[in-house]
Amino acid sequence: MKIQIHILQCLVLLICSELSANETIVNLNQIQEKPIHLAKYMYVLEDTSHQIEFQDLRLNDSKLPFHQNPNAKEAFNYSYSKSTYWLKVKIVNPYEYEFVSSLVVSYPRLKTLDLYFETNEGVKFIPSGYAVAAMDRPYPSRNFVFPIVFPKNATSILYLKVQSPNAINLPIQLWKQKSYDRHEIDDHVLQAIYFGMTLAMIVFNLFVFLILRDISYLLYVLVVLSSAIAIATHNGIASEYLWDNSPWLDQYAINLLISVVLILFLIFMRTLLQTKKVLPRLDRINWILTLIQLILPILYIVNFDMFIKWLVLSHTITSLWILIIGVICSFKRQRIAYFFLLAFAFLFLALIISTLRALGYIPTNVFTMEGPQYGSAAEMMLLAFALADRYNFIIKEKEIAENKVKINLERSNLELEEKVKERTFKLNQTLNVLRKDLFVAKKIQENSISxxxxxxxxxxxxxxxxxxxxxxxxxxxxxxxxxxxxxxxxxxxxxxxxxxxxxxxxxxxxxxxxxxxxxxxxxxxxxxxxxxxxxxxxxxxxxxxxxxxxxxxxxxxxxxxxxxxxxxxxxxxxxxxxxxxxxxxxxxxxxxxxxxxxxxxxxxxxxxxxxxxxxxxxxxxxxxxxxxxxxxxxxxxxxxxxxxxxxxxxxxxxxxxxxxxxxxxxxxxxxx
Structure with missing residues (x-):
């Protein structure tokens, strides 16, 4: 019997030592031009009481119930959780030189995001999160970025403390500093393209509204403008450039702006699809949903924890309703409804993905995070096509009416041919002038850099x-x-x-x-x-x-x-x-x-x-x-x-x- 007990003790010690030996450690030689997603390597501790401090964590590390999440590949997703989360990962630098890197959490709505960097030389504490003013963060960016220098031939430990009233999503990446710098430049260029395109759409359609006095164009401008501000809030651009020290806006703004976008979209839909005339019974529901999107944000401000999920759910229901109206109007063979339905389908899909990610039903990755921006861009372009097609349709009706009063069709065709020839001649003249101007511009530029x-x-x-x-x-x-x-x-x-x-x-x-x-x-x-x-x-x-x-x-x-x-x-x-x-x-x-x-x-x-x-x-x-x-x-x-x-x-x-x-x-x- 004693021999059996002794054998059992040996087996237990062997298993424990094996588990200790199999502890996940990230080797920095894994980082190439692309980053490492640390979620699958990290150990997580949920602190529901908010009582654990970092010193307690270090002293009782082995006793605390840290665990890995096998389902986390690119990010952790804890939805709307009131707990504090501690994350840790060991990282070894095998090189004979210091390794300069950037730890990036590409989700801007985390209130507390504190980093503790433990090396042989001690512990370095770096606070971040939207509770910290942008100018006081370790790196100016729309995301949370921590520049880290790993000592040569050493093993370091990273601890992250996370707590937020918003949905807790943690896409954590470790980059080479040089690669991240290049990535950030590319990201700024893409953001500049998106917001530049948005500004162009706003200015163009505002001019069209001033010329035609068609309220649809003004509503389109308001929809695009509010969507762009919502996207800027969603991806952190607003926190970086519009307000750099407003935790209240970082916590509340995105859902309030989504409600504004949906209200404007409901009004825009009623005007564009003429639902009051085409669907008089269903049109009443539009007003009910508009009223809900006005009341719920107020309650959401009064009691965030109680109404946040209700507000997010109302966004999904309202978006689904707009999609249903688009389908019904398409079945009624409204030409403009085809464009509207296709446009909102992109935005609806992006909103659904974003909502499901916020509620924790689907994983967090690049597609689910950046989906709203891509959906917004597609929706913006397709709605512009819808308005253009509507304008073209009005023009065609006008041309048909004019053609009915024409006495001599052949004479009109001849006049049209003459106009085409004249315009072609003018275009050729203009083209020649442009060629000459381009030649002059070339000479001017050559002289400017001589x-x-x-x-x-x-x-x-x-x-x-x-x-x-x-x-x-x-x-x-x-x-x-x-x-x-x-x-x-x-x-x-x-x-x-x-x-x-x-x-x-x-x-x-x-x-x-x-x-x-x-x-x-x-x-x-x-x-x-x-x-x-x-x-x-x-x-x-x-x-x-x-x-x-x-x-x-x-x-x-x-x-x-x-x-x-x-x-x-x-x-x-x-x-x-x-x-x-x-x-x-x-x-x-x-x-x-x-x-x-x-x-x-x-x-x-x-x-x-x-x-x-x-x-x-x-x-x-x-x-x-x-x-x-x-x-x-x-x-x-x-x-x-x-x-x-x-x-x-x-x-x-x-x-x-x-x-x-x-x-x-x-x-x-x-x-x-």
């Missing part, structure tokens, strides 16, 4: 500027400040062609008066950003830029980079990247840029370029990339600058293998 002959004598450098079309969106300028100091600007406007070329003219007009200021590059960049936002924010354009001051006597380089691709300084056969020190120009006023100073030696080389240099694609849609560009610079240090330039263009041409360039190309090389 290099002074004196600079060619004073500096040992080469440059190459190759726009995709006649004109492009790249711009550079070299200025001799005084003595042995030179200032270099390289900028890249989003897009290319005529629009981007006009932005470069704006860049030159803004930069010329300030380029010789005796200020650091960062201060010049801040002035440049303010001037751009004051004068050209309505253009909905962004640009990256880098300003570099070279002081040959002191052998120093000072620079500031507004989201621009990293310039390359080659020193003793090694690369030193001049990385970005602030966000892109045109995103936000009062943006601050860090000023960085480097030392250089005689014989060093500096290359400054736009992203068109490495964003070249071959037939397999593979990118040339920064790594190949850097490797080329290192392998050609024995060549002259002109030979390096020729080698680069030849390499790009061979890589593309007949594929046309998709972006403007600018590169400057300096022998220091």
């Amino acid at each position: 290099v002074d002959v004196k600079l060619l004598e004073q500096l040992n450098f080469v440059f190459k500027y190759l726009p995709v079309s006649e004109v492009g969106g790249d711009f550079f300028d070299i200025t001799h400040l005084k003595d042995s100091r030179f200032r270099i600007l390289v900028a890249d406007a989003t897009g290319h062609g005529v629009h981007a070329a006009m932005i470069t003219m704006a860049i030159k007009g803004l930069y010329d008066p300030i380029k010789e200021f005796e200020l650091t590059p960062s201060k010049v960049m801040e002035i440049f950003n303010e001037e751009f936002m004051d004068n050209f924010v309505s253009l909905n354009s962004l640009l990256t830029a880098i300003i570099i001051d070279i002081h040959f006597e002191e052998q120093t380089i000072q620079f500031a980079s507004a989201g621009h691709p990293s310039a390359v300084l080659i020193q003793n056969g090694k690369l030193n990247l001049l990385a970005k020190t602030g966000r892109m120009i045109g995103l936000k006023k009062q943006t601050q840029y860090e000023n960085v100073e480097l030392k250089f030696e005689s014989g060093n080389r500096l290359f400054i370029f736009t992203d068109g240099v490495y964003e070249a694609f071959n037939q397999n849609d593979e990118e040339f990339g920064e790594e190949k560009l850097h490797e080329l610079f290192l392998n050609t240090t024995h060549l002259s600058l002109s030979e390096v330039e020729e080698e680069l263009l030849k390499s790009l041409q061979n890589f593309q293998n007949g594929q046309e360039r998709q972006d403007d190309l600018t590169i400057l090389g300096f022998d220091l």
